Amino acid sequence: xxxxxxxxxxxxxxxxxxxxxxxxxxxxxxxxxxxxxxxxxxxxxxxxxxxxxxxxxxxxxxxxxxxxxxxxxxxxxxxxxxxxxxxxxxxxxxxxxxxxxxxxxxxxxxxxxxxxxxxxxxxxxxxxxxxxxxxxxxxxxxxxxxxxxxxxxxxxxxxxxxxxxxxxxxxxxxxxxxxxxxxxxxxxxxxxxxxxxxxxxxxxxxxxxxxx
Amino acid sequence: xxxxxxxxxxxxxxxxxxxxxxxxxxxxxxxxxxxxxxxxxxxxxxxxxxxxxxxxxxxxxxxxxxxxxxxxxxxxxxxxxxxxxxxxxxxxxxxxxxxxxxxxxxxxxxxxxxxxxxxxxxxxxxxxxxxxxxxxxxxxxxxxxxxxxxxxxxxxxxxxxxxxxxxxxxxxxxxxxxxxxxxxxxxxxxxxxxxxxxxxxxxxxxxxxxxx
DNA sequence: GATTCCATAATCGTATACAATCGCGAAATG
DNA sequence: CATTTCGCGATTGTATACGATTATGGAATC
Numbered sequence: 298x299x300x301x302x303x304x305x306x307x308x309x310x311x312x313x314x315x316x317x318x319x320x321x322x323x324x325x326x327x328x329x330x331x332x333x334x335x336x337x338x339x340x341x342x343x344x345x346x347x348x349x350x351x352x353x354x355x356x357x358x359x360x361x362x363x364x365x366x367x368x369x370x371x372x373x374x375x376x377x378x379x380x381x382x383x384x385x386x387x388x389x390x391x392x393x394x395x396x397x398x399x400x401x402x403x404x405x406x407x408x409x410x411x412x413x414x415x416x417x418x419x420x421x422x423x424x425x426x427x428x429x430x431x432x433x434x435x436x437x438x439x440x441x442x443x444x445x446x447x448x449x450x451x452x453x454x455x456x457x458x459x460x461x462x463x464x465x466x467x468x469x470x471x472x473x474x475x476x477x478x479x480x481x482x483x484x485x486x487x488x489x490x491x492x493x494x495x496x497x498x499x500x501x502x503x504x505x506x507x508x509x
Numbered sequence: 510x511x512x513x514x515x516x517x518x519x520x521x522x523x524x525x526x527x528x529x530x531x532x533x534x535x536x537x538x539x540x541x542x543x544x545x546x547x548x549x550x551x552x553x554x555x556x557x558x559x560x561x562x563x564x565x566x567x568x569x570x571x572x573x574x575x576x577x578x579x580x581x582x583x584x585x586x587x588x589x590x591x592x593x594x595x596x597x598x599x600x601x602x603x604x605x606x607x608x609x610x611x612x613x614x615x616x617x618x619x620x621x622x623x624x625x626x627x628x629x630x631x632x633x634x635x636x637x638x639x640x641x642x643x644x645x646x647x648x649x650x651x652x653x654x655x656x657x658x659x660x661x662x663x664x665x666x667x668x669x670x671x672x673x674x675x676x677x678x679x680x681x682x683x684x685x686x687x688x689x690x691x692x693x694x695x696x697x698x699x700x701x702x703x704x705x706x707x708x709x710x711x712x713x714x715x716x717x718x719x720x721x
Numbered sequence: 722g723a724t725t726c727c728a729t730a731a732t733c734g735t736a737t738a739c740a741a742t743c744g745c746g747a748a749a750t751g
Numbered sequence: 752c753a754t755t756t757c758g759c760g761a762t763t764g765t766a767t768a769c770g771a772t773t774a775t776g777g778a779a780t781c
Binding site: 345347356376379430 | 552556558568584643
């Protein structure tokens with residue numbers, strides 16, 4: 298694995314955890330020093346992430362985690378709704394016990410105190426979708442998850458409730474175990490629509506969420 | 510516009526035209542010399558394209574245009590079928606005469622001798638989808654178009670027939686003019702399925718298409 | 722004559738170095 | 752006292768340079 302890949306993975310992990318607040322400036326020298334490499338592979342990795350709008354290079358100012366508007370969030374979930382059911386539909390017939398075990402582990406991990414909800418959420422979905430064998434689609438969906446991760450982290454903390462989300466995950470998983478792709482997709486669509494609505498609250502509620 | 514953006518755009522144009530045959534090695538010094546810059550912004554631009562698998566960095570060997578398998582092509586069209594109708598559905602109500610004119614121009618451009626069919630194809634679809642205002646989705650679809658462009662160029666040359674494709678485009682455009690999103694989406698889905706089938710021939714036909 | 726091995730050339734990947742740009746704060750001015 | 756302007760510090764963006772790896776061609780050997 299190349300140096301660039303390692304940097305990319307390191308930053309992507311932080312994004313999926315929702316640790317990089319929108320508006321944060323990433324200083325390249327710091328990142329380079331942290332990872333023990335020079336600036337060049339760092340920049341190359343950041344460009345890779347910027348390709349899917351997870352970061353933004355501003356002219357002579359550096360790299361910033363872009364703030365999402367309500368419309369951006371809606372687009373993200375619109376795309377998730379377009380892609381993820383298709384992935385799941387293709388995945389269900391190919392699911393093995395390994396994939397299902399991975400998904401269960403991800404659900405268990407999200408219950409642990411101090412765990413990252415968005416990261417576990419991605420791990421769950423990724424475990425299932427992985428069976429489809431669509432690398433390009435996986436990368437797209439991963440970037441969508443990463444894009445909204447900080448906001449998901451917000452609303453899952455505010456409400457006590459990844460509870461309903463967790464329950465929906467369980468039902469999706471059960472449909473997958475049953476090999477019922479259509480039911481799994483329907484449940485997934487509902488799941489995504491609810492998540493989209495919940496996220497929309499973060500943007501439209503009067504109380505400023507501190508991210509504008 | 511930064512240096513990296515210019516390089517990225519230059520290479521992306523060549524990809525959308527289908528000029529970069531799969532298996533081609535891109536030499537960084539050459540690109541840098543052609544564009545009058547150094548290697549570093551070139552590499553950064555190539556990393557951006559590599560992020561969506563349009564290029565691949567192989568360790569200490571350089572950057573190559575990856576060859577697609579039949580499965581890769583199927584995935585690409587599967588994703589197009591998932592995303593593009595959604596884009597179009599959101600776009601139709603927002604279409605202005607400007608978008609429609611752009612789409613017509615793209616169709617006209619594809620008839621010109623020596624024109625790039627995949628590029629004109631992208632221009633047509635992009636003109637319509639643009640009205641949706643989904644930047645992320647647009648980037649995704651653009652990368653999907655670029656990924657299959659060399660293969661589309663192949664089968665549109667072999668058959669005399671971008672003819673049927675052109676006719677389908679016309680009908681989609683008419684549905685858009687009529688503001689009939691559902692009809693436009695249905696036509697688009699048929700259009701994509703036919704394109705996918707035509708492309709599949711390139712891979713499965715006995716006569717080696719010279720790209721393996 | 723085919724194959725293996727080695728040396729050379731070419732290309733890549735990364736570090737170091739430097740010029741350009743931007744932001745911030747202090748000083749000067751109205 | 753508010754506002755504008757100038758200059759310094761910090762950070763970026765790009766070029767140059769160098770070590771490392773890979774491909775290639777010819778000679779030696781079986």
